Amino acid sequence: MKMLSITINTIKLTFKNKTVFFMQILFPIVLIFVFGIILNGTMNKSKNFKDVKIGYYSAENKDMNNEFNEIKRQGIKLGMKFYEEKKESGIKKVEDGKYTCFIEIKNSEINMYKSDKDEFKTSLVESLMKTFIQRYNAIFKIASVNPKALGNINLKSINMSLVNDISINGKGAPGSMDYYAVTMLTYIMMFSLLNGFTTMSKRKQITNRIICSPVRNSDVICGKILGDIVFSAMQILILILFSKFVFKAYFGEHILAVFLIVLAEAAVAISIGISIGLMDKNYDEINTQFVAVSMVIGFLGGSYFPVKYMGKTFQMVANISPIKLINDAVFNVIYENNFVMAFRAIGICSVVCIMFIIITSIFYERRVF
Structure with missing residues (x-):
């Protein structure tokens, strides 16, 4: 007391x-x-995404390419730039700092090679791709074990989650x-x-x-x-x-x-x-x-x-x-x-x-x- x-x-x-x-x-x-x-103009320049350059290589896979095209459209709206490249040259440009990252889309998985030179830009791309990568890696693993189970997965629902991730990523920094x-x-x-x-x-x-x-x-x-x-x-x-x-x-x-x-x-x-x-x-x-x-x-x-x-x-x-x-x-x-x-x-x-x-x-x- x-x-x-x-x-x-x-x-x-x-x-x-x-x-x-x-x-x-x-x-x-x-x-x-x-x-x-x-300092509004100085700090917010980093949020216009215009300096984010992404290299990618996509193998023949209709469903995956359709979804990745949706990713590209959303990224372009934010100001990101996408360049189709071969894997070797794409990774080399990441190492040289010309690309923020390089995305390799295979038949069974998606690999992302990122640069450590600009953590902020890398985090933007990671946020954009996170849901896409995790979901499709999981889908292809399921398909390899039990293809029939894919019928229970709503692939179209991915678009909404991607849009939400992009919206959240507006506050990525x-x-x-x-x-x-x-x-x-x-x-x-x-x-x-x-x-x-x-x-x-x-x-x-x-x-x-x-x-x-x-x-x-x-x-x-x-x-x-x-x-x-x-x-x-x-x-x-x-x-x-x-x-x-x-x-x-x-x-x-x-x-x-x-x-x-x-x-x-x-x-x-x-x-x-x-x-x-x-x-x-x-x-x-x-x-x-x-x-x-x-x-x-x-x-x-x-x-x-x-x-x-x-x-x-x-x-x-x-x-x-x-x-x-x-x-x-x-x-x-x-x-x-x-x-x-x-x-x-x-x-x-x-x-x-x-x-x-x-x-x-x-x-x-x-x-x-």
Whole structure:
């Protein structure tokens, strides 16, 4: 109960702080809008598909060629270009970077040879071909074992699934508004550190009254962390919903997972901020230093520009940025439905957060308040 009272009190005090409300809710909305509009043309050029060139070789197979022609029509509508080639020359052009990929259509299977030079373009073609390849490989395996079973398979239904895949593939990579809705959200969550710092450093009179009561250090610390986390959860929810419904930013089909990843980031920042706040440091000094550090971390983490466009050396250096881990995890969930990095990010954040809570509870006596 005591910890809950401290949590509620912390939430109330945070909402009363107009500066916090402006900087952490209104300011990121402005940033998303400004970056999204200004860099719209630059980032969305990658979504017009005009640089995607596909080589293919098709053996004589009427049913398969009819379906592949449907694939070609849909790809051409998106701006892709298809070139019929022999296998050897087609693969050579993939190796030379002239083709994004080469597709070989045989009587019993479909093979796709892709280039690693441009992962984005390759992912577009993979998304386009995925349903087609998997379904037809399965059909030919069935035919080799039990040809009569093919009568139960509706081949015409493939067209609809292909159209759906193409539609989804329109979000195969984020547009500027999609991108900055995520990166500005994760960037501003770093500033939750200042919330944690303020909770302990600027409200000492309130904290001292708590200390005078029979309350354990751990209850005080955990109560304040929970209070700031609840505020951050509200903040994240507001920013996601505003970006989604006002800016039409894309957050995929797993918004809850996105929410939890960013909340885990906020929890770490808060726990670190509370630890710093207990050291009785000057707020203005900490604020100045943190803003400088956060700009570097944000830059390396891709908050301002996508890291994948910055060269291999920069990409290697960028791995030191914790915000890159969060951004990568979020984008993997949104655009690839891949939760591996999400679990990793949440796990690391949870461990770091618990570690700071334990260290702070053990090593700081009540007199520091």
